[in-house]
Amino acid sequence: MSEKQVVVLGAGIVGVCTALHLQRRGCAVTLVDKGLPGRETSFGNAGIIQREAIEPYAFPRDLASLINVATKRDIGVNYHIRAVPEYVPALVRYWANSAPKHYQAIADAFRTLIEHSISEHSELIEQSGSQNLIVRKGWIQAFRSPQQFDEAVERAVRVSAHGVLSEHLDGVALRLAEPALSEALVGGIHWLQPWTCIEPGDLVQRYADLFESEGGQILRGDARSLRQLGAGWSVDTDSGSVVASEVVVALGPWAHELLFELGYRIPLFVKRGYHAHFADGAMLTRPVLDTEQGYMLAPMKRGIRLSTGAEFASLSAPPTPVQLGKAESAARQLMALGPQVERIPWKGARPCTVDMKPVIGAAPLHKGLWFNFGHAHQGFTLGPVSGRLLAELMMGETPIVDPAPFAPGRF
Template identity: 50%
Template structure:
């Protein structure tokens, strides 16, 4: 097969890579989108809770409460789990994560990412309209449930902080929870409803819809191995394609490329699991629901009710250990009527994270024509189109809508 040629080759067809390809295409670039899979959105972008989290002003930082840290250390927290055998692998990264989560540094991360969060839903709505898939966006908001007085008080403090940045919320009493979601059961102290985030009932399908739009506009999709990327006199070449510029948007696998090129960016992963179940009887769930104290989300996907877990710290490619699914399943059944599992086994994915919970966006410091767009932590679905726009503006010499300096690859030294 003859080698394809273009202006830009984008490595990775998850939400982040597809969005970058679309924004580059919109600005006149001929783009080839490369992925190891035959279709887009088959990896991390497939498995999330489906929320476009435009209300999530503060990133998911390492806790500073000693009681929470002790729970994590002894694997007693439903929000997190770790494999003891992998501790030497992820502990150095975890220390950097803890240090980056100091109040001052966490606030810096929040303010740096704020323009992207505020732009996230706007960019998605524009792409969804252009792709012609309005059914893949539901204006539901989402609900956070609290069982203890302490967790509820912390949740209220969090939304009070977010309100300073224009994030609306409703604090609900237990009776209001029952009125909103009559099929939920449990002893709750209260809840918080966030009305502005919108819900995608099939995140993988949304990535595929954006890719179909990319193809309709003349873009090309190539199945190839990103690890074959190499620089030559004319630019960049990956097996089957050549271009003047290349974008690394491989999410948790980005290190397979940047490490070969001499970069030591501290990319870590937080693994996660999900399982689809049929709703029991005539039970209906109207919006995604987080059980804050028990550490799981139920989301009404097209495939069924998706049970998603907290984070697992382990090697990215280690065998699955769906302990959190096993722990959450009886608790989820007590919260909402659930029937049989639809999936044969739990799905596992990996969230790509930097210690400061900010993505890497921008030009590679030591290679002309090489660009990075990865590390979106828990917000790949949310931020993909916004960071794609920011990257495309930088690559085409336009004024960026947000300050790109906090996302520079060389911020880690």
């Protein structure tokens, strides 16, 4: 029997891991991307494999939070007025799915993937020789107000029922753990299980190198050239057209454009985000989230990476890194940041669905077309397990988790 020919579109962490898992099941896999592996969404995150993140980010439902967002007083959220009409339909559904009567089932499904995040990464980290990129010290969710801290402790106790381990730090203990932090913080939750990466883009590149070392092929190409060709699919690359019987769309925020042309109306929207690095100042040993201000500080190769929350804007709109400036001012209240390294901040986009779950499985309308995208804030965390799950579905194996909650046909 000849080996199955597969094209994977998108060389972010989800696409690379999907390609790896398919190749290890005997498929001949070509990974196609317009650029280098791990240079887009996978590049710019805080580098946390979030084993604790068993509850996806819900839309805020209390009036005070909504007012702060609407008036742009919340550093963690920005929006473009002209993009509001584009976003409203998706955000209304996102808000509705965040209601308690829907959210619990969503979180229960999401948790099944998160529970495999560390174990699935661990194997690839070892095989790709990436141990030097990984720190196993967890991360800290820090608080400025006692009320917010107390509420977080209650949540930490609640999620511990699902095997999520944490330590609750008062102000003194927090500064013992991270001496660079100021007394503006009253306490924090130290999530103990997550691993962190000092350069997420490098980790994805090493996974891609592992894929190539095991016989995989990575080509530059344009996913928009995808077309059906008889019983299979064809896509144009710099090395000519590549033909395969199966194709996987792992394009993250760019999946919507391609799938719209194929007749799919999956409610995908983007949350843009920014980061910059600050060097030659105080350092941290693990990432720290300034929870009430909505930004993350994470130690990276190039210094402290300050990454912002969500910006609701058209995917192609020019950068507006106003959150980054506000977050930098807030961060300098907490620690002695050095000067900014980059002249121009990095900008990326997270692919989000209205029910907070990724889209993993067979396309309803086309034979040989598969989806693996929509991981929102957790693509870096879920790339390996999502890649494994889709490969198992494509090969008819028993899946690692129940795939039904993630099926494309649910929309």
